[in-house]
Amino acid sequence: MAIQKIIGSLSITDCLIFFVLIFITYIFNFYHKYLTRPNPLPGPLPLPFIGNLHNIVYDLKLFYDNCRSNYGDICEIMFDGRRCIILSRPEYIEKFMSQTFFAKLPYFQGLDEIGIYGHAIAFNVDEKSWKYNKQFFTQALLPPRVIDTFVKSTNKLFEELSGYWKSLGRQNSSNNNNDNWTLEIDFSRWFHAFTNDFISMVATGERTYSIASYYNMQSSVKSEHPDALVEDGDKFVRAILKYVESLRFFMFIGSFMRHYFPIIKNVANSYLKNRDVLYEKFDHIIRKRRKEIEEMPMGTEMKVDILTSLITANTEKDTTNIKTLGDETVKPMADEEISCNLIEAIAAGTDTTANIICYINYCLCKHPNVKQKMISEIDSIFSKSPNKYYLESDDLSKLKYCKAIIKEAYRLFPVLSFVSRYIKEGYEVAGYKWTAGTLFHLNITGVHRHPDVWPNPEIFDPDRFYNSEKVDKSENKYSLIIFGGGSRLCPGRKLAMREVLLLMALVYRYYNVELVNVHEPLKIVSSTTNNLQNLKVRISPRII
Numbered sequence: 042m043a044i045q046k047i048i049g050s051l052s053i054t055d056c057l058i059f060f061v062l063i064f065i066t067y068i069f070n071f072y073h074k075y076l077t078r079p080n081p082l083p084g085p086l087p088l089p090f091i092g093n094l095h096n097i098v099y100d101l102k103l104f105y106d107n108c109r110s111n112y113g114d115i116c117e118i119m120f121d122g123r124r125c126i127i128l129s130r131p132e133y134i135e136k137f138m139s140q141t142f143f144a145k146l147p148y149f150q151g152l153d154e155i156g157i158y159g160h161a162i163a164f165n166v167d168e169k170s171w172k173y174n175k176q177f178f179t180q181a182l183l184p185p186r187v188i189d190t191f192v193k194s195t196n197k198l199f200e201e202l203s204g205y206w207k208s209l210g211r212q213n214s215s216n217n218n219n220d221n222w223t224l225e226i227d228f229s230r231w232f233h234a235f236t237n238d239f240i241s242m243v244a245t246g247e248r249t250y251s252i253a254s255y256y257n258m259q260s261s262v263k264s265e266h267p268d269a270l271v272e273d274g275d276k277f278v279r280a281i282l283k284y285v286e287s288l289r290f291f292m293f294i295g296s297f298m299r300h301y302f303p304i305i306k307n308v309a310n311s312y313l314k315n316r317d318v319l320y321e322k323f324d325h326i327i328r329k330r331r332k333e334i335e336e337m338p339m340g341t342e343m344k345v346d347i348l349t350s351l352i353t354a355n356t357e358k359d360t361t362n363i364k365t366l367g368d369e370t371v372k373p374m375a376d377e378e379i380s381c382n383l384i385e386a387i388a389a390g391t392d393t394t395a396n397i398i399c400y401i402n403y404c405l406c407k408h409p410n411v412k413q414k415m416i417s418e419i420d421s422i423f424s425k426s427p428n429k430y431y432l433e434s435d436d437l438s439k440l441k442y443c444k445a446i447i448k449e450a451y452r453l454f455p456v457l458s459f460v461s462r463y464i465k466e467g468y469e470v471a472g473y474k475w476t477a478g479t480l481f482h483l484n485i486t487g488v489h490r491h492p493d494v495w496p497n498p499e500i501f502d503p504d505r506f507y508n509s510e511k512v513d514k515s516e517n518k519y520s521l522i523i524f525g526g527g528s529r530l531c532p533g534r535k536l537a538m539r540e541v542l543l544l545m546a547l548v549y550r551y552y553n554v555e556l557v558n559v560h561e562p563l564k565i566v567s568s569t570t571n572n573l574q575n576l577k578v579r580i581s582p583r584i585i
């Protein structure tokens with residue numbers, strides 16, 4: 042009653058003064074806490090309420106690119122109300138690359154709401170559940186038999202892509218029947234479509250027909266795949282892309298805004314609806330495959346894809362030997378968990394691989410000498426067997442210079458700007474003691490362009506990884522972290538390396554590739570990955 046009386050007696054000016062006082066007290070507290078923090082490090086000044094969101098959200102890549110030169114090997118930002126320490130030196134990140142389990146994130150209510158937090162692998166913070174999922178996932182991807190099968194699928198899919206290029210090239214030329222055509226293409230769009238088609242096949246055994254769909258958009262004749270299949274694939278890809286986009290939204294936009302702020306609430310709801318549609322689609326795919334597997338007589342050869350492997354693991358149809366996790370016997374994987382793993386595989390394997398292919402292509406077009414040396418290496422594989430069209434795993438292991446190019450392109454243009462680690466207990470890093478709850482970002486660009494580690498770090502020079510003298514000098518274990526490291530090492534690394542190598546070899550074996558405009562700056566849109574967009578190249582068939 043007394044409080045009601047006091048509130049009733051307040052004028053508008055009193056209320057305003059009251060809110061201003063609260064606001065000033067908050068600001069004072071915020072900066073007092075900031076200025077008296079333990080182990081203060083350099084970094085951009087955080088703002089109340091948003092921390093350093095404004096520094097990173099507009100151009101994430103630029104921020105991490107400049108982080109080391111502006112603030113040094115160790116600096117800090119404030120993210121989601123907590124300190125985030127950015128490490129840009131191999132020696133500092135080394136501790137996080139051990140086999141000890143590290144979470145990657147603190148608790149994110151938004152990620153929980155969208156349904157990924159604590160599930161599958163990348164967003165899993167529970168050691169036991171993460172181990173369970175990662176073991177299954179790795180088992181599904183790493184065996185040589187599996188990799189060989191996917192090498193064959195890449196060859197076949199490239200043949201289809203090549204057919205589309207040829208058809209568009211001929212449609213573009215005055216003479217429809219010859220191989221004397223040139224075609225301008227958006228390399229980035231084609232290879233996003235390609236990796237999407239491919240990873241969907243790897244994950245579920247079913248294609249998205251993304252390359253056919255992109256071809257149909259540009260061609261006067263349609264691909265041979267039925268329209269309904271292509272449209273279905275399109276819908277599926279759009280739902281996946283929207284889901285990936287929603288992860289960022291649910292991480293950055295706070296719970297209050299998502300639930301009560303009118304326009305934002307609608308966006309959140311549309312993301313949740315998309316999630317439900319996507320999970321329903323995966324449910325359907327999983328149920329269908331379970332039934333197929335159940336009906337298969339024992340001993341029948343199974344399909345090679347992640348879905349089949351996750352369904353059969355630890356069942357009587359299991360041909361591998363997972364069975365135990367530590368000392369515990371583990372159970373087969375539940376459908377909900379399988380869905381999350383499949384979504385993660387598709388999300389993690391599309392943009393990463395497509396972008397690295399684009400960056401490699403850009404570097405090659407900018408460095409004709411490197412390109413020529415690489416083409417000689419590729420041709421040497423084919424010249425040993427003149428009727429060869431496809432390449433096999435054994436051929437790929439001979440492409441040493443191509444591998445060096447991949448590493449060097451990735452060093453200069455990492456697809457991910459950073460990887461994160463979150464400590465649940467006190468820990469010593471870079472000579473400082475950190476309390477539980479500190480988040481670390483391992484700055485990939487900072488490490489990859491560190492002048493103490495890499496001589497002339499801004500120069501594209503694949504010989505760093507080819508010429509053994511140079512390799513010994515400059516490559517220390519954590520100075521190149523393409524696939525992260527330690528317990529969190531990327532389980533898709535072998536598959537991705539094979540796919541990228543094979544695509545390089547096939548594209549440059551069969552096509553001349555030039556940038557349409559050599560002087561045009563790169564268009565990189567940085568979000569979860571550093572997406573290279575609108576990479577216009579001119580292709581024509583190589584006369585071999």
Ligand code: HEM
Nearest residue numbers: 162163386389390393394460523524525526529531533537
């Ligand atoms: C060129 C392509 C790829 C690159 C550059 C790449 C890079 C990375 C990096 C840097 C990490 C973080 C590692 C860390 O925190 O230390 C990661 C994690 C991961 N990647 Fe990849 N990746 C690629 C392809 C793939 C593919 C094809 C798949 C699956 C089919 C995949 C699945 C995953 C998963 C599930 C994780 C989470 C691992 C964990 O947290 O334990 N990646 N990847």
